[in-house]
Amino acid sequence: MLDTLSHNTIGKQDAIAFKLADQDFCxxxxxxxxxxxxxxxxxxxxxxxxxRGVINLRGSVVTVVDLSARLGFGTSEPTERHVVIIAMHEGRVVGLLADLVSDIVTISDDNIQPVPDIASDPAREFISGMITFEDGRILRKIDLERLLPTSPSMPS
Amino acid sequence: MSIRILAVDDSSTIRGLVSRALKQAGFEVYLACDGVEGVGTLPDADPHLIITDINMPKMDGFGLIESVRASAEYRSVPILVLTTESGTELKARARKCGATGWIVKPFEDDRLIAVIDKVLGR
Amino acid sequence: MSDMDEFLEMFFAECDELLEGVATGLRQMDSSEYEKETVHAVFRAVHSVKGGAAAFGLSDLVSFAHKFETVLDLVRSDALDPDPRLMAVLHRSSDCLADLVEAARKSIDPDHARREELLGELEKLIGVKDENENDDDVEFEPISIDLMSFDAPEVPESYRIFFEPNADLYRSGNDPVAIIRALDKLGETDITIDTARVPVLSEWDDSTPVLGWTVLLRTTASTAAIEDVFEFVEDCCKLEITALVAEQGDEGDGTAQTSSEDFPTVDVTAQQVQETTDDQAETVSTKAAFSPLAPTSANAGSEGRAVKSSETSSSATIRVSLDRVDKLMNMIGELVIKEAMLSQVIQTAGFAEDPEVKGGLESLRQLAGDIQESVMAIRAQPLKQVFQRMHRILREAAEATGKQVRLVTSGEQTEVDKTMIERLIDPLTHMIRNSVDHGLEDAITRKRNGKPQEGTVTLSAAHKSGRVQIEVSDNGCGINRARVRQIAEEKGLIAPGATLSPAEIDSLLFLPGFSSKSEVSALSGRGVGLDVVRREIMALGGRVMISSSEGKGTTFTITLPLTLAVLEGMLIQLNNQTMVLPITAVQETLRPEQSSLHGIGRSGRTLSNRDELIPIIDLGCIFGFREKPSASDEGVLIVVETDGHKRAAFQVDAIFDQRQVVIKSLEENYGRVPGVSAATILGDGKIALIIDPEEIVLSSHSDQGPEQMALTANG
Structure with a gap:
């Protein structure tokens, strides 16, 4: 909570950007x-x-989700270049397997656009907005809540 | 010298709330959870004022007031009755025992302090 | 505001204790021989709930507690007779009060209909006896008389206040000085003391106060504010408050002189007032010292000491938030893991045999074990609070089914881990309901079978050989095995005509999917079967067994470990994954001879061991690590036995260690994995899953093999 506040000024927020199958996400x-x-x-x-399985994070059992597989790009073959982003959502901790983290970017709310209506691509379900930059780059903002395995024994 | 107040109530919640209000107002607070403990705490606390609940196990508020009024050292210490009841019958009985005044629960911190100030002549 | 939240939390914690007291007290009142103090205690507990609730503005709770308390007060004063009908209302009110507290705690809307209904019943009991009805309604309006908020006239007005205390004022600890100071705070004062009645010394009678004051007050405060100063003394003094018309801009002085003509006056300073009243107070107390009411000082002294000693004993306990203890427990878990890591490093480095290293490690291990035990003792709590809740569950179940049932509890003081206590509530609730609903017959049937009409459910607990054993038994009709068998066959849970022992049939009740539509009733049904109970108990590292005797009753036996934190496990290997098998289930491990292995059909395999044919289950297949079972002569077989005495041989790649492991929840951050009960962290920092042998054996029941398990897993 405090973190969120300290990184946010009104209308602006910081995000971690990373690549998956040559697309930029944050x-x-x-x-x-x-x-x-x-x-x-x-x-x-x-x-x-x-x-992907579970890892030990200082004594806690943390699930690792393969973002590439989750977004429909196929399972990753993790290498040393891969990272696990440890994220927390409503008290649940989850690890997100991703390619190298590329950047920390500041997003202003004005730049966030809704996701266009693309036919049922699996990725669309987990993206909450598109962020456009002046240099033409586009970031896809991931909605952590939708991404998390909801009821693991009954995979969706 | 700080003013010492002994608060007697069997509910830890009320004790907590009273203690918080009193401490914020700069009083030194002593707590007891029933009449018997209240009487036992008197020598330690040597209070300038006592606040007590009525319904308590072992010795109720009336008993506590009577004991205090019957003692040689503490007979003139003001005693405020903190009670959920506001009936005149209860006030009369409390007065008969020697209660100085009363505060009806739920109290507001400011009101509690105002009553204490009044009774102590602060 | 977090400050207030803390108090609110404190209040709810207190409510738990109070409500438990209410429930216990009411149960004592059920029997006709109870002590009067019991009613007083119940009254006080409800009263305290009310008082606290009022402080936080929880009006639903306050008004209900008030009615409840009023009825209890009538019982206390013998105006109402606690007959069974009244007691039933009181029990339900206690339940409702608990619900209201719970609703307030969770900030949700309470069950208003239920509250209204009970309020109605309570009011009926109160009847016309409560004449102060109107008083009561205003009683809990938060009183906020801000002294400054009275409509204050902007221009100062003058008042003459005549004030003459009588003996009661002094006796009640009120102080004229304080009162005069309070007046002084309201504005400008001019004080004169009336000494007219002070007699000559020879006529001194110290029982009658003789002083009076006239205060001239110039203030912007209202009359109400002035009267408020005398709030506590109006009944014990002569008081006249006169507003003076300040026509000619009269100064108080002039008026005072005219008004005090009747008696000689002396101007005094506040200091003098203090002195005079001190004298008077002194006289009063001197007199009181001779009063027969005064206790001897020895008496008061001994009372004081007695309290002191009880105080010391109570200060020997402290309240610690569970978070802190949990944190401690987690750290001890870490310690155990670090110790395992260290051992491993030392082993790899080749120092393991060094006597000093060995001794040091050994004492470290010992110490870690001791600390763990101490913390477990901190967390241990008697089962009492769970058992108490079951009284209510039983009462409701009895009400819903229209059966007459009595709950007998024993061993309430048996201690188990605090976390376990909370997690036992649901399974026990379900079992109690199950016993009332399915176990016990209705009164007519019972009578026909020569049994007492009232059925009995017994809930007991005891420590047995390092574990806790809880039994839920009923004296009902027992399990209808033919019916159970029929349902299991219909649902395809067992092959038609399979040979099953009575115990095996009984344990079919725990199979997932057993609970059938025909079994569902309003009460224990809801599509939840005993398999859920079993799973919850398993999650606690426990086991459930069932035994039944036709016509006599059914007993569920739960055994639980003393702690949720550690278990003794066997480390096994499966396709490069390390897993842990709880040692409690393991009977023996063996490398099978080819001659003892027998195939059945395409995929079924059995091990013949000590004249018994035991099905072989390849754990690699069960967990989906490999498609096909390993060749039977590869790896190792571990023979396990379930609570229902069902055996199976688990095929694994290798066994490489046996050790204590720290249990970590998998469900917290992920969810349930079929065949897995929890996770642990190994010496190398990796996570290993803890196998649930019971579930695996039961799910791959009889000859249906791994496919069935996988099916359940994906269902």
């Missing part, structure tokens, strides 16, 4: 706790494809 910095290098996970039996 996630609000307010919910990011830390970024770690990739380390092998413990596989969870019968988990949905996008659940």
């Amino acid at each position: 996630i609000s910095i307010g919910c990011v706790r830390e970024i770690r290098g990739w380390a092998p996970t413990t596989v969870l039996p019968h988990a949905p494809e996008y659940v």
Whole structure:
């Protein structure tokens, strides 16, 4: 909560940007706790494809979600270049497996546009807005809440 | 020298609320959770004022007031009765025992302090 | 505001204790031999709930508690007789009060209909006896008499106040000095003391105060504000407040002189007032010292000491928030893990056999164990509070089914981990309802079968060989095994005509999907079966067993570990994943001879061991790590036994250690994984999943093999 506040001024917010399959995405910095290098996970039996497994984060069991798989780009083959973004949403901690983090960007609310109506692409479901930059770059803002595995024993 | 107040109530919530209000107003606060403990705390607290609940186990508020009024050292210490009841019957009984005044729960902090100031002549 | 929240939290915590007191007291009142103090205690508890609730403006709670308290007061004063009918209302009121507290705690809307209904019943009981009805309604309006908020005239007005205390004023601890100071605070004062009645010394009678004051007050405060100064003394003094018409801009002085003509006056300073009243107070107390009411000082002294000692004993306990204890427990978990890591590093470095290192490690391990035990003791709490709640559950269940039931509890003082206490509520609730709903017969059937019409549900707890055992039993009809079998066959849970022992049939009740439509009733149905109970108990590291005797009753036995924090586990390997199998389920481990392995059909395999055929389950397949089972002669077989005495042999790649592991919840951040009860952290910092052997064996029941398990997992 405090983090969110300290990074936000009115109408502006900071976000962490990263690449997935050559597309730029970002996630609000307010919910990011830390970024770690990739380390092998413990596989969870019968988990949905996008659940990479669990890791030990200072004594807590944290689920790692493969963003690439979740957004429909296919399962990642994690390398040393991959990172796990540790994010927290409503008390739940989750790790997001992503390609290298590229940047921290400041977004002003004016630049956020709604997601155009593209036919049922899996990614659309998890993107809450499109952020346009003057240099023509476009960031896709990820909605953490929709991304999290809701009821893991009944994968959607 | 700070003014010492002994607050006696069996409800920890009320004790907490009273204690907070009193401390904020700069009083030194002593707490007890029933009449017997209240009487026992007297030598320690040597209070300038006592605030007490009526309905308490072991010894109720009336008992406490009577004990205080019957003691040699504390007979003239003002005692305020803190009670949810506002009936005249209860006031009369409290007065008969020797209560100085009363405050009806729920109290507002300012009101509590105003009554205390009045009774202490501050 | 967080300050207030803290008090609110404190209030709710207090309510839990108070409500428990109410429930216990009312139960004591059910039997005709109860002590009067019990009613007083119940009254006080409800009263305290009311008082606290009023402080936080929880009006639903206040008004209900008030009515409840009024009825209790009538019982207390023998105006109402606590017959069973009245007691039923009181019990339900206690339940309703608990619900209202809960609703307030969660800031949700309470069940208004229920509240209204009970209020109606309480009012009926109060009847015409409560004449102060109107008083009561205003009684809880927050009183906010701000002294300054009286409509104050802007121009100062003058008042003459004549004030003559009688003995009661002094006796009640009121002080004329304080009163005069309070007047002084309102504006400018001119004080004269009336000494006319002070007698000559020979006629001195110290029982009658003789002083009076006339105060001339020039103030902008209203008459109400002036009267408020005398709020506590109006009944014990002579008081006249006269507004003086300040026609000619009269100064108070002139008026005072004219008005005080009747008696000689002396001008005094506040200092003098202090002195005179001190004298008077002194006289009063001297007199009181001879009063027969005064206790001997020895008496008062001993009372004081007695309290002192009880105070010391109560200050020996402290209230600590559960968070802190949890944190401590987590840190101890970390300590155990670090210790395992250290051992591993030392082993790798080749120092493990060094006697000093070995001794040091050993004492570290010992210490960690001791600390863990101490913290467990902090967290341990008697089951009493859970058991108490079951009285209500039973009462409601009995009401809903129209059966006559009595709950007998024993072993309430048995202590278990605090977290476990909370998580036992749901399973026990379900089991109690199940016992009333399905276990017990209705009164007519019972009578026909020569049983007492009132059924009994017994809830008991005890420590047994390092575990806690809780039993829920009823003296009802027992399990109808033919019916259970029929349902299981219809649902495809067992092969038609399969040979099952009575115990095996009973444990079918715990299978997921057993609870059928025909089983669902308004009460224990709701599509939730005993499988959920079993799963919840398993999640606590416990087991549930069932035993039944036809016509005599059914008993559920729950055994729980003393702590949720650690378990003794066997570390196994499956396709490069390390997993933990709780040692409690393991019977033996073996490398099978080819001759003891027998295939059944395409995929079924069994192990013949000690004249018994045990189905083999490949854990790699169960968890989806491999498509096909390993060849039977590869790896190791671990024979496990379920609570229902069902055996199976788990096939794994290797076994490499046995050790204590710290249990970490998987559900908190992920959710439930079929066949897995929790997770742990190994010496290398990696997470390993803890296997739930019971679930695996039961889900792959009889000859249906791994496919069935996978099916359940994805369902």
